[in-house]
Amino acid sequence: MARVIECRSDLDYQGAIGNAGDDLLLVEYYAHWTPPSQIVSNEIGLIRLKYPNLIHLIVDFDVCPVRFI
Numbered sequence: 001m002a003r004v005i006e007c008r009s010d011l012d013y014q015g016a017i018g019n020a021g022d023d024l025l026l027v028e029y030y031a032h033w034t035p036p037s038q039i040v041s042n043e044i045g046l047i048r049l050k051y052p053n054l055i056h057l058i059v060d061f062d063v064c065p066v067r068f069i
Helices: 010-019 035-050
Strands: 003-007 025-030 055-060
Touching (some): 003 010
């Protein structure tokens, strides 16, 4: 099963990126209230099924500051 990490701060984001090593990392930047983000989230669910060793990093613009991007 794909590992899901939800970032709540710059440190969460930087730590997840730094600790990914050679693993496949998918970073999803989203705002839950936007229709495009909702559509993309559904598609990412399918990708996570296809790549069980994937690390899925979730960055919610409403929770985590944008300054690290």
